[in-house]
Amino acid sequence: xxxxxxxxxxxxxxYRFHGWQKQPNLKTLHLMVDRTFNYILEGTYFKxxxxxxxxxxxxxxxxxxxxxxxxPIEDTKAFLQLFNHNLPQDIRxxxxxxxxxxxxxxxxxxxxxxxxxxxYGEKCHPFCAxxxxxxxxxxxxxxxxxxxxxxxxxNYLWSYCYKPTxxxxxxxxxxxxxxxxxxxxxxxxxxxxxxxxxxxxxxFMRNQIRLMMGTLIDLGxxxxxxxxxxxxxxxxxxxxxxxxxxxxxxxxxxxxxx
Numbered sequence: 247x248x249x250x251x252x253x254x255x256x257x258x259x260x261y262r263f264h265g266w267q268k269q270p271n272l273k274t275l276h277l278m279v280d281r282t283f284n285y286i287l288e289g290t291y292f293k294x295x296x297x298x299x300x301x302x303x304x305x306x307x308x309x310x311x312x313x314x315x316x317x318p319i320e321d322t323k324a325f326l327q328l329f330n331h332n333l334p335q336d337i338r339x340x341x342x343x344x345x346x347x348x349x350x351x352x353x354x355x356x357x358x359x360x361x362x363x364x365x366y367g368e369k370c371h372p373f374c375a376x377x378x379x380x381x382x383x384x385x386x387x388x389x390x391x392x393x394x395x396x397x398x399x400x401n402y403l404w405s406y407c408y409k410p411t412x413x414x415x416x417x418x419x420x421x422x423x424x425x426x427x428x429x430x431x432x433x434x435x436x437x438x439x440x441x442x443x444x445x446x447x448x449x450f451m452r453n454q455i456r457l458m459m460g461t462l463i464d465l466g467x468x469x470x471x472x473x474x475x476x477x478x479x480x481x482x483x484x485x486x487x488x489x490x491x492x493x494x495x496x497x498x499x500x501x502x503x504x
Contacts, residue, residue, distance in 0.1 A: 261376035306498040371435035379495035385466030408453035460489030
């Protein structure tokens with residue numbers, strides 16, 4: 247039987263979800279997406295496959311998943327409207343496009359860009375919590391900016407993988423890594439100065455960006471030096487970075503399929 251293939255871009259606030267992947271007795275994004283499809287497709291066959299799973303409390307400006315059907319969608323605009331009408335308010339579908347069977351959303355070459363939003367030095371309005379991490383200590387932002395640039399290029403990133411194994415591939419390319427002032431997300435309850443780490447690459451390991459951010463926070467606090475980061479990036483380095491930054495500050499900003 248012929249199958250039909252579609253890619254749907256979605257955005258979501260991850261704060262109340264236990265990540266993307268379905269898990270027993272937990273509210274996950276995949277569960278809510280499939281539950282919505284089961285309702286609007288009235289029980290007919292479908293399958294969904296995401297481009298990459300996000301962890302609990304991580305949000306996305308633009309993620310993507312593939313939808314497999316045995317019947318074509320006659321009106322994609324109406325289908326997208328129906329899908330959005332029935333999704334929870336913290337998940338929104340952005341667009342839908344048909345692809346052919348040769349497309350594989352997991353294996354197809356892609357570039358991902360993540361943002362990590364944070365501020366420091368003062369207790370923030372509670373409404374900041376879903377998308378921004380607050381560090382109560384003072385931070386040396388200029389030093390952290392220098393530290394972020396050390397991650398750019400090809401480096402050995404064993405130190406930035408949660409529970410690394412012997413079989414892992416730890417020499418990775420980071421196309422861009424910079425720490426800048428936040429000029430994307432604004433609200434009247436935000437503190438005056440907020441910052442974000444911007445990281446772009448073709449593939450990331452479990453908790454990699456949160457470990458990188460945690461390392462930069464420890465650098466800003468004076469617990470680490472630039473030389474410590476340089477040493478952690480050397481081939482076969484087994485320096486263990488301890489601080490994993492909170493998940494709620496991490497946002498998958500966009501995915502570009504090549």
